[in-house]
Amino acid sequence: MTPVHHVSEEELVEFAAGASSEPAAVAVACHAALCAACGARLRTLDAIGGASLAAATAEPTAPGALDGLLARLDDDGGPRAAPVDPAALRLLDAHAIPRLVLPYLAPGAAASGWRRLVPGITRIDLRAGPTGAVVRLVNLRPGLEIPLHDHGGVEYTVIFAGALTDDQGRFARGDISIRAVGERHVQHVTAGEPCVALVVNEGPLEPLTWKGKALSILAGR
Amino acid sequence: MVSVSALLASNDDAPALVAAIALRRDRDAFARLFELYAPRIKGQLMARGAGAALADELTQEVMLTVWRKADQFDGARGLVTTWLFTITRNCFITHVRRQRWPEPEPEPPTAPTAPDEQLAAARDARELRQAMGELPHEQREILVGAYDRGRSLSELAEEKGLPLGTVKTRVRLAMARLRERLTGKVEP
Numbered sequence: 023m024t025p026v027h028h029v030s031e032e033e034l035v036e037f038a039a040g041a042s043s044e045p046a047a048v049a050v051a052c053h054a055a056l057c058a059a060c061g062a063r064l065r066t067l068d069a070i071g072g073a074s075l076a077a078a079t080a081e082p083t084a085p086g087a088l089d090g091l092l093a094r095l096d097d098d099g100g101p102r103a104a105p106v107d108p109a110a111l112r113l114l115d116a117h118a119i120p121r122l123v124l125p126y127l128a129p130g131a132a133a134s135g136w137r138r139l140v141p142g143i144t145r146i147d148l149r150a151g152p153t154g155a156v157v158r159l160v161n162l163r164p165g166l167e168i169p170l171h172d173h174g175g176v177e178y179t180v181i182f183a184g185a186l187t188d189d190q191g192r193f194a195r196g197d198i199s200i201r202a203v204g205e206r207h208v209q210h211v212t213a214g215e216p217c218v219a220l221v222v223n224e225g226p227l228e229p230l231t232w233k234g235k236a237l238s239i240l241a242g243r
Numbered sequence: 244m245v246s247v248s249a250l251l252a253s254n255d256d257a258p259a260l261v262a263a264i265a266l267r268r269d270r271d272a273f274a275r276l277f278e279l280y281a282p283r284i285k286g287q288l289m290a291r292g293a294g295a296a297l298a299d300e301l302t303q304e305v306m307l308t309v310w311r312k313a314d315q316f317d318g319a320r321g322l323v324t325t326w327l328f329t330i331t332r333n334c335f336i337t338h339v340r341r342q343r344w345p346e347p348e349p350e351p352p353t354a355p356t357a358p359d360e361q362l363a364a365a366r367d368a369r370e371l372r373q374a375m376g377e378l379p380h381e382q383r384e385i386l387v388g389a390y391d392r393g394r395s396l397s398e399l400a401e402e403k404g405l406p407l408g409t410v411k412t413r414v415r416l417a418m419a420r421l422r423e424r425l426t427g428k429v430e431p
Contacts, residue, residue, distance in 0.1 A: 038390075047345050052345075069321050069322070070371065070421070072368060074387065076283065078286040087303065123345075125343050151341075
């Protein structure tokens, strides 16, 4: 399936320029990894970066910089590859989650697996700054309703499995939903299959129903 | 200091220099690439806010990455300057902003790059640079602010005293124009 909900041009530009917040960048990258069209757009946008580098002010490098660097090439053993946690790989592959998520999993997070957030929702928290943003993988029960809520910061949702619907339509594998502060929505998990997604909240969720408020308290927010 | 004409001429040599590093661990090619691009890399790092000493250190990191990853450069996907930009951007994000860079997964390996594809990429890049030069000033300055200085669109809106919506519109207009010039070849 080709994604139908994409990242806006402006947000792709911010990402390619390296100006996105880390949580937003993770969401945009997850979408781009699953969306050939946005992946191709990013390559064009990187080329703009190339043009900007070619036109950048040339600052003379420090005296001896090249000689020092050439000396380092001799004993350069290459980058030290970080050890990969097999449990983390299994978790990501089980849900066809792009492997770019790997470095954001805390050590041991994959081994402890999905942990209950509220009834119907389990989650694995990811580490991505700045503090204040919540970045997590969520696993939503089929048929679940996420009651009407507003957002204290931008919310990014990228779907890996199953589907979610709200007033903007149906979001399935690879689709990204980006909701700004003040954009309220109710989300429904499509029946029949759990929905696995990346969710980034750059500000707190603001539940607008009693049920939502109760769930929010349960979630410890 | 490298002259502008030497730099323009070098754009065609750069892929060969990277290939020489990848295939033969050619130190002369590496030194040449350093002379051509290290000052621009340092300039861009300083534009993003790094001091001269830090920018020198990071320029060395970028060039070391070039040495290590020369075999990953694919001329069909873009120019050497594009590749260098992505390494510089990622290096700045890792070492200055202390964040990790989420690289969207590379596509499945493709067949070796045909020379005509390399030419096409180079031609597109030259057209792109020309098209960028022809953008209205208010559109170009937003792209420059984002790419050269790493500013987010809301930061740029604040700097210019403009509503965020206006900045976003300028980005969209700029991209529509650039895309038009790129003949839809790089855009499916």
